Amino acid sequence: MDFTVLDARVYGDVAVILAHGTNQGKWRGEPFISDEWVTDVFVRRPGDLEDHSYGGRSFSSDDPEGHAWTFGQTIREVAPEDWGAVAT
Numbered sequence: 001m002d003f004t005v006l007d008a009r010v011y012g013d014v015a016v017i018l019a020h021g022t023n024q025g026k027w028r029g030e031p032f033i034s035d036e037w038v039t040d041v042f043v044r045r046p047g048d049l050e051d052h053s054y055g056g057r058s059f060s061s062d063d064p065e066g067h068a069w070t071f072g073q074t075i076r077e078v079a080p081e082d083w084g085a086v087a088t
Helices: none
Strands: 002-011 014-027 030-044 056-062 068-074
Touching: none
Parallel strands: none
Antiparallel strands: 002 014, 014 030, 030 056, 056 068
């Protein structure tokens, strides 16, 4: 399934995500394509927002069913040698 995030809004420690997905496949030998619209709500864990030396930022969250999620993004470009990467 391919998902596209259409909207993400943050309200304090709560994020609401709207996404659209498309399923493709075969059922009983017949091809099908179906759409799926998803709205998810996530609550950030206290104190979990973290900036990393390699230029990333991440936080963990729980959805209403109790599943744990981790989200991340690049906040700055950092050369590998500047954050201690070692080539092997």
